[in-house]
Amino acid sequence: xxxxxxxxxxxxxxxxxxxxxxxxxxxxxxxxxxxxxxxxxxxxxxxxxxxxxxxxxxxxxxxxxxxxxxxxxxxxxxxxxxxxxxxxxxxxxxxxxxxxxxxxxxxxxxxxxxxxxxxxxxxxxxxxxxxxxxxxxxxxxxxxxxxxxxxxxxxxxxxxxxxxxxxxxxxxxxxxxxxxxxxxxxxxxxxxxxxxxxxxxxxxxxxxxxxxxxxxxxxxxxxxx
Amino acid sequence: xxxxxxxxxxxxxxxxxxxxxxxxxxxxxxxxxxxxxxxxxxxxxxxxxxxxxxxxxxxxxxxxxxxxxxxxxxxxxxxxxxxxxxxxxxxxxxxxxxxxxxxxxxxxxxxxxxxxxxxxxxxxxxxxxxxxxxxxxxxxxxxxxxxxxxxxxxxxxxxxxxxxxxxxxxxxxxxxxxxxxxxxxxxxxxxxxxxxxxxxxxxxxxxxxxxxxxxxxxxxxxxxxxxxxxxxxxxxxxxxxxxxxxxxxxxxxxxxxxxxxxxxxxxxxxxxxxxxxxxxxxxxxxxxxxxxxxxxxxxxx
Numbered sequence: 001x002x003x004x005x006x007x008x009x010x011x012x013x014x015x016x017x018x019x020x021x022x023x024x025x026x027x028x029x030x031x032x033x034x035x036x037x038x039x040x041x042x043x044x045x046x047x048x049x050x051x052x053x054x055x056x057x058x059x060x061x062x063x064x065x066x067x068x069x070x071x072x073x074x075x076x077x078x079x080x081x082x083x084x085x086x087x088x089x090x091x092x093x094x095x096x097x098x099x100x101x102x103x104x105x106x107x108x109x110x111x112x113x114x115x116x117x118x119x120x121x122x123x124x125x126x127x128x129x130x131x132x133x134x135x136x137x138x139x140x141x142x143x144x145x146x147x148x149x150x151x152x153x154x155x156x157x158x159x160x161x162x163x164x165x166x167x168x169x170x171x172x173x174x175x176x177x178x179x180x181x182x183x184x185x186x187x188x189x190x191x192x193x194x195x196x197x198x199x200x201x202x203x204x205x206x207x208x209x210x211x212x213x214x215x216x217x218x219x220x221x222x223x224x225x
Numbered sequence: 226x227x228x229x230x231x232x233x234x235x236x237x238x239x240x241x242x243x244x245x246x247x248x249x250x251x252x253x254x255x256x257x258x259x260x261x262x263x264x265x266x267x268x269x270x271x272x273x274x275x276x277x278x279x280x281x282x283x284x285x286x287x288x289x290x291x292x293x294x295x296x297x298x299x300x301x302x303x304x305x306x307x308x309x310x311x312x313x314x315x316x317x318x319x320x321x322x323x324x325x326x327x328x329x330x331x332x333x334x335x336x337x338x339x340x341x342x343x344x345x346x347x348x349x350x351x352x353x354x355x356x357x358x359x360x361x362x363x364x365x366x367x368x369x370x371x372x373x374x375x376x377x378x379x380x381x382x383x384x385x386x387x388x389x390x391x392x393x394x395x396x397x398x399x400x401x402x403x404x405x406x407x408x409x410x411x412x413x414x415x416x417x418x419x420x421x422x423x424x425x426x427x428x429x430x431x432x433x434x435x436x437x438x439x440x441x442x443x444x445x446x447x448x449x450x451x452x453x454x455x456x457x458x459x460x461x462x463x464x465x466x467x468x469x470x471x472x473x474x475x476x477x478x479x480x481x482x483x484x485x486x487x488x489x490x491x492x493x494x495x496x497x498x499x500x501x502x503x504x505x506x507x508x509x510x511x512x513x514x515x516x517x518x519x520x521x522x523x524x525x526x
Binding site (some may be wrong): 003004005006007008009010011012013014015016017018019020023048053054055056057058059060063075077079080096097098099100101102128129 | 229255258270273291292293328329332336339370372374380388402438441512514516517520
């Protein structure tokens, strides 16, 4: 049976209006995208899909995503004036809307970020009640809520990579909540997404990053979403 | 193990057996289910109530015009109106409820209780109640625990989401939460609290969710005010000792049944009711994003 609600789901959360899925969830997607990217991008293209495509202005979802990218939380009153804050920080953004992406959830957003040579594309879904899922990073599908610490590992798609990752995490006394692997063709690149119940030590991360065949590890701490 | 809030009957039985006040099992539930300490629970309640009071104040003092323009400082107009249709307190309730909900529509900070779409009702009801009866804050926080217990049961037996159960699920639940809190805070007993919930839900039953242009503005904001009024009317009846006749659990089940058989066009989709009137369709043209691409165009780009 699903976990029972908290009384603070009934009286709460404290949030910026008007809608938990159109402002709260959207700000969260922006925040997670920023942390996946590793900081504030210089330039962003944001695409609102399907149900979001026509209502994102009226609900202020455009301000919410920009606020999230600037690391504001869902109860931050500056969300309303996010565009002005973005201007002060010299942050450039552009909005697009696509109404018929049938492969995507009704409330989906793509965030394409750029800074210097770095580029990243993240697709997030606002599932209602402010809950979110990140469903794609740079073309690789995934599915995590970012409510606990998370590792996104890019590796060569070779024998034993997954076994190596789980072994190291096991020795860390760290419980794996979920783990998913996707790859681009045989012998290509694999993306391993590991959600953890507790944080991992920086030393362990450094070790894993140094291992041959591991191309990159993005570590997302508990962001307190 | 304390109460699981699957039914009002269970809540009543527990309180009678253990000889505890109606709000106490709600604290026990949160401790059991979420591992929070009692101190933390009171702190969070106090914080939520402070945000509610701030929302009422903000809605009455700052400019409240929504991005669409459909919401335009209604609470301040009511507060300044020279005609009192019933009396000063009634006008206060309407103004306070509108104020908090307008803050929500205008991207201000609110407490979703139980949802953002119904976020004007609890603040309007509780702040009016405290002012009129000069109640200590602790009493209001107890009332909020009673409200939370009510919402937990409605969530389990029916729904608190407009997309699942229509507007009755959101403003109906909030009004029931408010009515229960009023009865408790004014000294009503457990049975009177439950009668107030039953009467409120009966009065809100069947209400559809039909937001113009899909925004949480029309008819949502004004429905928050009328839901606050229904909460007080139901509490008055229950405190007098009159009965809803139908037991509260059966009323909640009826609410679930009505929600389940409601057509999708009346569940937050903006396809029916007020959202489908000619004027609403005109408003949509101005409010909705017009520069929308189809996926083929995107692929070519």
